[in-house]
Amino acid sequence: MSASFSEYLQDIPTEQVQIVATATLRLAKNADCFIKQGENILGHSIRIITGEEEAQLIY
Numbered sequence: 001m002s003a004s005f006s007e008y009l010q011d012i013p014t015e016q017v018q019i020v021a022t023a024t025l026r027l028a029k030n031a032d033c034f035i036k037q038g039e040n041i042l043g044h045s046i047r048i049i050t051g052e053e054e055a056q057l058i059y
Contacts, residue, residue, distance in 0.1 A: 006042045014044070020057075021048045 009017055019038075025031040025048050035046045049057075 009042060009044065017044050019044050019046045020053075021046055022054045023051065026051070 019042060021031070021035065025034065028034065031048065035048070038046050
């Protein structure tokens with residue numbers, strides 16, 4: 001995860017940013033570690049969505 005990506009988010013109002021994680025983090029053994037680091041870098045929370053939510057978003 002690149003810290004430079006967080007610069008793109010700075011111009012977007014916080015209430016309009018939603019960061020979600022999909023299947024990879026649902027299965028990853030170190031998902032909590034990755035999410036904590038990602039939230040620190042991005043300055044926003046990361047939510048792991050369900051498989052059903054992921055399918056709805058893809059469709």
